Amino acid sequence: MSTLVLPSKSPVLSGKGWSAFIAASILVCAVAPALNLLVPKDSLFHMSDYAVALVGKIMCYAICALAMDLIWGYTGILSLGHGVFFALGGYAMGMYLMRQIGTDGNYKSNLPDFMVFLDWKTLPWHWTLSDSFVATLFLVVAVPGLVAFVFGYFAFRSRIKGVYFSIITQAMTFAAMLLFFRNETGFGGNNGFTDFKRILAIPIATPGMRMTLFVLTGVTLLAFFLLARWLVNSKFGRVLQAVRDAETRVMFSGYNPIGYKLTIWTISAMMCGVAGALYVPQVGIINPSEMSPANSIEIAIWAAVGGRATLIGPIVGAFIVNGAKSWLTVAYPEFWLYFLGALFIGVTLFLPNGVVGLVKKLKGNKA
Amino acid sequence: MLGHLIRLTAFAILFIAGNAHALGADEAKAIASGEADARIEALNKAVATADDKTAAFLQALSDDAVKVAGDHVLVIKDGKGYDPVSGAEVPVPDVFEDVMNNNRMRGELDSALAALKLFSKDEKTRIAAIKQLQSDADESKLPLIEKAFAAEQNAQIKEQLGLVRAAALLNSADKAKRLEAAQLLSTSTQANTKTVLLARLALETEPDVKSALQNTLRQVEASLAWGDRLGAIFSGISLGSILLLVALGLAITYGLMGVINMAHGELMMIGAYATYVVQGLFQKYLPGAFDWYLLAAVPVAFLASALMGAALERSVIRFLYGRPLETLLATWGISLMLQQLVRSFFGAQNVGVENPSWMSGGVQVLGNLSLPFNRLVIIGFAIFVLLAVAWLIGRTRLGLFVRGVTQNRPIAACMGVNTARIDTYAFALGSGIAGLAGCALSQVGNVGPDLGQGYIVDSFMVVVLGGVGQLAGTVYAAMGLGILNKFLEGWTGAVLAKIAVLVFIIVFIQKRPQGIFAMKGRSAEA
Numbered sequence: 001m002s003t004l005v006l007p008s009k010s011p012v013l014s015g016k017g018w019s020a021f022i023a024a025s026i027l028v029c030a031v032a033p034a035l036n037l038l039v040p041k042d043s044l045f046h047m048s049d050y051a052v053a054l055v056g057k058i059m060c061y062a063i064c065a066l067a068m069d070l071i072w073g074y075t076g077i078l079s080l081g082h083g084v085f086f087a088l089g090g091y092a093m094g095m096y097l098m099r100q101i102g103t104d105g106n107y108k109s110n111l112p113d114f115m116v117f118l119d120w121k122t123l124p125w126h127w128t129l130s131d132s133f134v135a136t137l138f139l140v141v142a143v144p145g146l147v148a149f150v151f152g153y154f155a156f157r158s159r160i161k162g163v164y165f166s167i168i169t170q171a172m173t174f175a176a177m178l179l180f181f182r183n184e185t186g187f188g189g190n191n192g193f194t195d196f197k198r199i200l201a202i203p204i205a206t207p208g209m210r211m212t213l214f215v216l217t218g219v220t221l222l223a224f225f226l227l228a229r230w231l232v233n234s235k236f237g238r239v240l241q242a243v244r245d246a247e248t249r250v251m252f253s254g255y256n257p258i259g260y261k262l263t264i265w266t267i268s269a270m271m272c273g274v275a276g277a278l279y280v281p282q283v284g285i286i287n288p289s290e291m292s293p294a295n296s297i298e299i300a301i302w303a304a305v306g307g308r309a310t311l312i313g314p315i316v317g318a319f320i321v322n323g324a325k326s327w328l329t330v331a332y333p334e335f336w337l338y339f340l341g342a343l344f345i346g347v348t349l350f351l352p353n354g355v356v357g358l359v360k361k362l363k364g365n366k367a
Numbered sequence: 368m369l370g371h372l373i374r375l376t377a378f379a380i381l382f383i384a385g386n387a388h389a390l391g392a393d394e395a396k397a398i399a400s401g402e403a404d405a406r407i408e409a410l411n412k413a414v415a416t417a418d419d420k421t422a423a424f425l426q427a428l429s430d431d432a433v434k435v436a437g438d439h440v441l442v443i444k445d446g447k448g449y450d451p452v453s454g455a456e457v458p459v460p461d462v463f464e465d466v467m468n469n470n471r472m473r474g475e476l477d478s479a480l481a482a483l484k485l486f487s488k489d490e491k492t493r494i495a496a497i498k499q500l501q502s503d504a505d506e507s508k509l510p511l512i513e514k515a516f517a518a519e520q521n522a523q524i525k526e527q528l529g530l531v532r533a534a535a536l537l538n539s540a541d542k543a544k545r546l547e548a549a550q551l552l553s554t555s556t557q558a559n560t561k562t563v564l565l566a567r568l569a570l571e572t573e574p575d576v577k578s579a580l581q582n583t584l585r586q587v588e589a590s591l592a593w594g595d596r597l598g599a600i601f602s603g604i605s606l607g608s609i610l611l612l613v614a615l616g617l618a619i620t621y622g623l624m625g626v627i628n629m630a631h632g633e634l635m636m637i638g639a640y641a642t643y644v645v646q647g648l649f650q651k652y653l654p655g656a657f658d659w660y661l662l663a664a665v666p667v668a669f670l671a672s673a674l675m676g677a678a679l680e681r682s683v684i685r686f687l688y689g690r691p692l693e694t695l696l697a698t699w700g701i702s703l704m705l706q707q708l709v710r711s712f713f714g715a716q717n718v719g720v721e722n723p724s725w726m727s728g729g730v731q732v733l734g735n736l737s738l739p740f741n742r743l744v745i746i747g748f749a750i751f752v753l754l755a756v757a758w759l760i761g762r763t764r765l766g767l768f769v770r771g772v773t774q775n776r777p778i779a780a781c782m783g784v785n786t787a788r789i790d791t792y793a794f795a796l797g798s799g800i801a802g803l804a805g806c807a808l809s810q811v812g813n814v815g816p817d818l819g820q821g822y823i824v825d826s827f828m829v830v831v832l833g834g835v836g837q838l839a840g841t842v843y844a845a846m847g848l849g850i851l852n853k854f855l856e857g858w859t860g861a862v863l864a865k866i867a868v869l870v871f872i873i874v875f876i877q878k879r880p881q882g883i884f885a886m887k888g889r890s891a892e893a
């Protein structure tokens with residue numbers, strides 16, 4: 001005697017969810033800056049510059065994990081090439097930052113140092129828009145989005161699925177890495193971009209600027225979280241989950257999955273691009289190793305550790321894994337890879353729903 | 368110092384025969400001091416009529432052992448002075464000057480010495496001398512070359528020497544001789560003949576010699592092009608055979624069993640390190656049989672990787688069947704741990720694996736094409752492994768079970784096949800073949816913790832391109848990709864070629880998602 005229960009449209013966040021969200025916003029926008037800038041350095045509550053840089057970096061990673069969750073957790077498509085979109089966003093921002101150096105480089109030239117080094121006389125064509133901040137903001141979203149759209153269009157149209165798709169995305173990031181390693185590509189080759197001086201004519205290394213970037217990253221992460229939440233709760237999101245669970249049945253029900261897959265794939269890539277753009281000014285360097293296949297796979301493990309198909313999970317996962325990484329690579333460098341490897345194996349074998357799933361289960365048992 | 372003495376004695380032996388006139392004191396002085404132009408002229412004159420003393424003197428000059436004291440030239444060796452003409456010991460004067468040789472003088476000295484080495488008893492020395500003279504012979508060496516040409520017994524060396532003679536004639540002042548040289552050189556298949564011709568062409572003023580030279584150049588280029596093309600095909604096949612070895616194991620674990628094994632590259636690495644360990648054991652306990660260590664390393668590499676594969680299958684992979692994406696992540700984790708394990712045991716640096724002596728060297732096929740033995744051996748080895756795998760899968764009981772389990776697991780189980788055990792065997796077999804690939808790779812590349820990483824993308828490309836579940840597809844894909852890659856490399860350079868191949872595969876998969884050889888029937892959609 002089962003009755004058909006139609007899912008009612010659930011709100012973006014529950015009442016409790018909204019209070020947690022507002023608390024997180026206050027933490028990022030007010031508490032962290034106050035602890036870093038206002039509390040004296042020797043105080044117990046002072047947030048060190050190192051902590052600001054670390055948390056800022058991890059929040060960028062968390063955006064990637066969130067993007068990965070949309071495409072993998074909710075649509076069932078595992079991308080092993082999200083590092084490309086991250087790096088493309090980063091490179092777009094890096095180009096602008098390189099132009100902002102102006103004539104303060106080692107060679108005192110108007111051109112970026114590596115171009116002087118290569119004996120180039122003029123900017124290559126793809127640097128045309130790099131002087132404008134507005135154009136850069138556009139490129140940060142548009143370039144990864146366009147690359148993802150074109151790649152996804154052809155891949156999904158040919159109905160490449162599952163592992164095949166994962167492997168060709170890996171080939172894509174590998175090819176892109178090789179391309180960016182070349183000096184002729186015009187992105188600084190091996191060394192990439194570094195030695196940034198200012199952004200919007202404001203020096204980049206001041207505590208104020210660092211905190212601004214930190215807050216911006218946090219706000220972006222929270223905004224993307226809301227966006228993702230809204231997406232997966234909408235009808236669009238429900239179709240995505242149906243594609244994940246039974247694509248053939250979705251097609252027989254009269255939906256064409258290509259449009260749905262392509263849209264979420266492109267959105268996911270754009271989110272990664274924004275994460276990359278926020279990452280570069282905070283870390284101060286971008287180079288082709290960001291595109292190595294290993295980096296892209298790591299994004300997947302952040303999402304898996306936290307818990308796929310929950311939106312808070314990937315963010316938690318990114319903090320757990322990267323927190324452990326920054327601690328272990330300093331304290332026990334030789335154990336880091338063992339730990340990461342064991343994490344990959346352990347999570348897939350024992351924690352299919354990640355940490356968040358585990359917490360939910362424990363709570364459920366108590367109740 | 369010993370090598371130096373040997374060289375001097377060698378020269379002494381060289382000139383036992385022959386009616387060359389002896390090195391005079393004036394000659395020695397003219398070569399050792401004065402303006403560079405005059406010295407070179409004197410040098411060339413002396414070389415044309417050289418004897419053993421001239422050779423020894425020139426060697427000393429080249430080793431900076433010749434000093435000038437006032438009017439006398441002497442050679443100082445081990446703190447003692449010798450007279451270059453008589454060879455007798457002379458007192459070392461209090462004041463002497465070093466002989467300064469600029470780069471031009473050194474070049475002339477080297478080619479003079481090479482010309483003299485043409486008379487060496489040792490064939491290898493003669494061949495080396497010919498190689499050097501090919502690019503910098505001029506008319507002054509001609510008498511010596513003619514003499515060596517007449518005396519040469521070995522037909523192959525004589526032919527080479529003929530080309531050197533022609534190259535020397537090419538710069539002759541006599542127009543008829545230049546024409547003759549152009550004629551002679553047209554049969555050459557040496558890459559440096561082209562350089563010599565181009566250099567002369569730039570200087571040549573006579574129109575008819577010029578056209579003869581251009582004619583010759585075209586012929587030489589045509590025969591060189593053949594060498595280049597065959598060379599590209601050979602290195603393509605060589606790369607293809609390595610890809611084949613790498614991909615064969617994957618064709619079993621991924622192609623037949625459907626397990627995405629990202630640790631495949633690390634299983635290869637284990638094979639390569641097993642080879643390294645066997646090499647070490649042979650060096651320590653069986654130095655006499657060192658040349659044959661590779662034969663022992665092949666089964667060891669296979670077993671090491673196969674055991675590791677069996678252990679992985681039993682402990683991790685078995686729980687993830689039917690969940691390919693999770694398998695991918697878990698095996699990636701395994702690969703990270705294996706890399707770190709090797710780093711902990713053997714260090715992060717590359718380790719040295721030597722070729723056995725029978726694998727070094729090569730066969731010279733054309734002037735600009737030689738096939739190295741280690742590459743040839745690996746091609747043969749790849750064919751052997753391929754045949755063995757085809758036999759194992761197609762003809763044995765184990766192969767039958769593997770195919771049965773692949774096609775229909777429940778029915779195979781109903782027939783009494785222990786499917787779980789077959790899974791372990793099949794995975795161990797695939798891993799063992801990865802070990803064999805690692806053993807082969809240790810002979811052509813670096814052995815380090817990152818060895819597997821470089822091949823993982825390539826090997827998946829081969830399997831995906833070839834079509835899942837198909838050994839024949841794997842072979843065609845490996846060979847095709849290898850040759851395509853090497854041909855593109857000739858055009859665009861290594862990195863762009865690699866990118867082009869990756870893009871090609873991505874596009875190809877769009878058109879034929881099931882690979883070159885699609886599985887037909889029900890299994891295609893599974």
